[in-house]
Amino acid sequence: MSIELKLSRSNRIYRPSETLDGKIIVKTQSPISHNGVLVTIKGSVNLQVRGGSAGVIESYYGIIKPIRIVKRTVGVGSSGKIGPGTTEIPFSVILRQPDKDLERFHETFHGSNINIQYMINADITRGYLYKSLSTSMEFIVESDRVDLLQRPISPEMVTFYITQDTQRHALLHELKSGGFRVTGKVCTQCSLSDPISGELTVEASAVPIDSIDLHLFRVESILFGEKIAAETTLIHTTQIADGDICRNLTLPIHVILPRLLTCPTILAGPFSIEFKMSIVISFKSEFAKSQTKVDPRTPRLWLAMETLPLELVRTK
């Protein structure tokens, strides 16, 4: 006796305005009588605060009440009997009822502190004597086409300069005295389906360069009482230059966004999900060799960096 859910789309991606279609597959050897077949969809934002800017006590009681997006139960069959063999029960549920569901349908997201998840449950209730048959499955929600940003992604790029004078942390003596200048531009608004693009030029550097990397960070913030608890995670690193490259050759910045770790930038009331990128130049140095583990966020003597905000959007 088994129960299984099968959705109409193999990638399980649905938009809020669409109906979620599928079937419940029941396999049994003996006939079952039941009180009804129910399908439930649930969507919620789960928040938790760990360490970070929240205090010790808060982190101890870190779980915050989830924000419900949707919960709807639909009966797809009245009480009756299911014969032996394989039975398929089709169902169709409207995801968002415009007059009832007020909460915004955020896109599915699994972060370290914030989880936006949508589930579908199927239940076959069989009275008090028998255990009811049930199964559940996650489905993925992407923004509706109509809700998508109407204006096009701005093609403008942000220009950046990285020199010994733009750095707020202490630098190696030879970096300070010899000087360096790396310029470039990069887009700060980016479609999730496109790579981050831009370009970068090393115009001068007295000290040989070891590597230039672009780090992608995700910032999850949660309003927690009066405070905002923010957690920054390094989600992706892409090397742009390896070794002491030629001066004045333009290098492209081309970073494909990791699909599972990103979502559109969200600025909701109780929480927000934002992204930023950081261009880090590591210079060749004896100090760097002795250092075994490097967190790219920590300013070091042999590093120069520039951090820029990045807005991710879903486009058509």
Place this chain on the structure above:
Amino acid sequence: MEFRPRSYGADHDSHVLPSVPTDNHPLAAPSISDIQVDAVDLGNHEFLDPLRGLDGDAKAIPFDHEIPSEAASYPPTKEWTSFRRLLQQRFPVSKMVSLSSVPEVMMRSGKSIEKSSTSMHIEELDDPQKFSDDEVKVIAWQEYVSRLHELKDEIAHSWLVDDRITSLKLSVKVAKLLMDTSILQFYPTLFFLVTDIMDMLGDLVWQRIKQKAEFSTDGTLLCNLPENFRAADICSDAKETCNNWFSKIGAVRELLPRVYLELAILPCWRFLLDEPLDSLKRLVMMARGLGDPVAFAYCHLYMAHCAQKLPSLDIGCLFTCLNDIRVILIRILSPNETIYGDKKKLFISLMEPTIEYVMNCIFKGMSQMQISDVLPELGLRKNQQSSGSVTYVSVVLHHLLKELPIEVIFSNTIEILHLIECSKDKSYDQHMNYRLLGFRLNERRCSYDIAKAVIDKIIQVVEQYDGLHEYLKVVDAYADLILQNRMDNLLNTILEGISRRACKGVTEDEMLSLQNLLMKLLSHFTRLEYVFVLNHFPEILDVTHGSTRNVVFMHILDMATRNCRIRHPTTIQMLFEISQTLHDDMEFMNVKEDNSHVSRLISRFVHMVDYGADLERHLAFLVDCRGAFSRLDELKETLVHSSNYLAIQALTSKKHLNLVKSCVTFSEITVPSICAQRRQFDLLLETAEVSLLGGLFSHSGELIDSAIDCLQSSDIMDGYRTQADVGGLVSSITKLCGLLVMVPGNFSQGFTYFPSKLFSVISSQSWIEPKLRIRTFSAIILLLTTLSQDKLPYHANKEVLGNDTLYYGNLSYKQELVSLANLILQNLVNVIQQEPLLAARGTMALEACNSIASSFKISDEVLAVCVSLFETAKSCLDARDRYLQSTIQFVEKQLPASARASLMSSI
């Protein structure tokens, strides 16, 4: 027994083959109609005439330039593999490879594969640790290579079991190996090992996506993709998979493996886009981020290789590649750059093949139109003041010159010269570029004006060179141009330049170049005299030594003796000295072939010398030669021939009887010094004939005597036991018998002194084969028959009286002939029985029978011999044998009717 009277004239007329006059020379070139007939035949039988198949072959040469559009699954492996072989030869790998660190993937434990993704992540953060170790590790390269092969198998295996993520992960690790350039010499080998794996992965991915596009998940055929499919033909599922691959590869942190992997699956962009070129352009730009020059260059090499798998090749991308390599080279070469230290040279030599390959790719697919479009980019803009705007690195320029189509070279020669002049750096010797240009200009005939302009410029350039080496390298390339255009004063300038620089001494290398140049010079001129009068030529000849000198000298000799006789005394003197040098050097030449070549050349030279009417001088020359070239056996023969020829000339002019004597004496003395007895025999006969013609009977007698003595030494046949050699000796002996017809018999010695001596030598020598013996006996019988005639068929000349005149009607003379003939006849039958081979024995019996029947009147005594010979023949041969039949008929004809019946009954 009695000799038959014979009429040689009538016999000749009745036996000679009928001859018909012909209009055409049988060896002349066939007329056109003949060729047409042949051509038809050619088609019918598919007969390949190696001498005529040329135009047919031309069509068969494949055009490498056409790249099949379905290149992805059928990469142009041929060129790539040959390039690979070349590179591995150029950079042989030592046994041990030192690495800055041994990558984890090289460890033989398979643990890395099982690590969870989180630990992988931590590992990535740990990355800098990898390079923090300064220790150099050493690993046997055999082990390294075998581990890579293992990895390749692992990747293929996990793909087969649908664990494609492992395949990808391993591939990334393999690609990462190329980040370590500290291995230098090993890098090209590693590069090919790694790209092999990359290509394999690329093919696997391509096949998988193609399959997804062609088949649905349950295996039913959706469509067959045409070769030139569009992105719109691909179903969304396949596109999704393809996108996934690009995202996965895009997520690789390090730049180098990311670029290599994307290049490997570059053709897959076709599933997503109709114009995948933008990705290639981006990759070219991305590769600029590789700071290490060697890694940079080889990445571009792989790029050029992968770019060819795209349906349309974009020259622009390749140009950017080349340009970027050039920029890197400029950086390495700049004197301020110190980070590469003393490795600069090695770096450049490692990078050179990549330039070569990229350049080759650029010009391979280019049409004439495209070429004229790119010329300005190459810095070859006509009438442009600032053609120096493109700074070339000489090694890049070198490969450009190699690949440029010849038309472009001709139409831009001056600009190219300018480019070469401007690019003088350490990456490639400038003079080698000048040299290359010279060779390219030789590919096709160029106009006088261009040649003049170029050579004027080149002369200016080479004048600046101090060393002979550079001077020769450049001049050698332009020698043909100078010679073709007959710029004689420039030739003089060059020769002067060489001789001035050569006086300081010539190294081995320079000697080779010099040899080349001299050979060109010699081959250009038809006559040696023109060469000898060139200024400075003798001086240059003087500085040559060793094998170069020998090669040049041999060439000079060859040239001198090729066509006409050598008459000019100074030329003869010069050639004589040259020959002497070669002769004296012979013991240093190890190669036997060279030796025999030299000896042939000198003999030929002696043969071709002609002093005209001055025969004494000629003879003196021969005497000199004998003294000078004592080591050459072949030459001695030539000397004997020449001196005999001189004697005959002297005879015809009738006034130099003393000279004839000197010549014959010269020959007489020379012959015994020849090692081979067999040669001696022939030469002695020749000299004997000459002395006979000169009336020097005592000489000729002695000569014939020594010739027959020659036969006594068994080594006359040593090593010459083939059928042809036996035949040769037989004809020489026959020739001797023919000569003896003319030799007047000597009363004191006995008239048949020579034939009997010949008979006794031949019968006594145990080494002589029965066949040779029988033939000799037959020849002597025929000789005796001839001598018995009242009139001899031929005479030496009018002055020398024949035996027919001397002993006409002399009974004792005839008696002696008959008794000798008798003796031979008795021996004949026994000797035939000694022949071991049946068939040969039969034939020999018939041969003997023929000569007996034509020599004697057939008496009972003779008939008995014939009958016994017939019996021998019948026992050995088939009764229907045609030779047997005709011989029987011949003997029958000689018999009176009554005797015929008895013959028939007895056989």
